[in-house]
Amino acid sequence: MSNLLRLEDCLEDSPQTRALIGVYERDCDLLLNYSKGLNAACKRVARAQNELTMATQELAQKLRDYQHTKFSLTSEDDLVSTTIQQLLPNVDEISSFNTVLHTQLVDNMDYHSTEFVEKDMAEYLRLKSSFVTSDKQHEEAAAKLAKISKKKPSEKGWQEATDALYASRKGFHNTSMVYCNFLNN
Amino acid sequence: MSNLLRLEDCLEDSPQTRALIGVYERDCDLLLNYSKGLNAACKRVARAQNELTMATQELAQKLRDYQHTKFSLTSEDDLVSTTIQQLLPNVDEISSFNTVLHTQLVDNMDYHSTEFVEKDMAEYLRLKSSFVTSDKQHEEAAAKLAKISKKKPSEKGWQEATDALYASRKGFHNTSMVYCNFLNN
Incomplete structure (x- = not known):
């Protein structure tokens, strides 16, 4: 993805940034679905491939079994x-061959594809x-805080609301930065 | 199988021939089971193999679908x-390859194996x-005929029973010959 979303913009929290985050999210949802x-x-x-491996092994076993089938009228060297x-x-x-193919498919294809969906997309x-x-x-x-400011606020209540707003803004900035950073990658 | 069972012996219907037919039948039953x-x-x-073919085709289709997934933020030449x-x-x-393999497996292995079980073994x-x-x-x-011979038989009843015995013996000989001939092959 292109780097249209810049960290500085995320901290500003403008309507433009929000809209851009929306565009990234739609792409991520599409990608999640596709993945x-x-x-x-x-x-x-x-x-x-696993079923084919097991079926071929069963066939080999059946062919081997013929030797152990005690026919009365056949000799060891029959056709x-x-x-x-x-x-x-x-x-x-x-x-x-089938066993090797199955191992390679699991290790190289299934594993990475599952990791992407279950780790990266889950993180998103x-x-x-x-x-x-x-x-x-x-x-x-x-x-x-707005509500408290309109009423006659006690110094304590106003201070508490201000602290809470500050803490939540800090939390939002952190989350937003991590999120924007993730979306950019 | 070896040609121990001779057609002339089948016509004689001796206990030895019966025993030999029994041996052939046990082998045929074993072969039927094995087949x-x-x-x-x-x-x-x-x-x-068919499932693998269809799964590979589905995977190819999913890969093709990526081109038609309308991401907002990717260009045509993204990685x-x-x-x-x-x-x-x-x-x-x-x-x-998988399609060809499946066709060959069906034509050369599955078909003949099924024919053997469903035609030859069914004939047995x-x-x-x-x-x-x-x-x-x-x-x-x-x-x-024995019962009629013991009682005072009417000429007509005796003749009928003799004819029936003759017909059934002829039928048995025919069946027996075809059967022995089949067992020998």
């Missing part, structure tokens, strides 16, 4: 048995929700 | 897009049951 779909497709390929002996190394080889959702929360807290603190 | 298991394993491999463009021909190639079961039936009919016809 989930891609991740599901990756998982399906890995699962299918079926000989053919199976020639076929088995190939099936075993295909089976081990966490920061987004945290931004909304501290924005709300900040607005509530400001409203409370 | 069913092998056929199931073949079908599982073909099914898994993800470029990487996907480089990756897509490979995924498409793997996808078409049909002939086996037909052998049992005509054996029974022959014995019943012989018993009926």
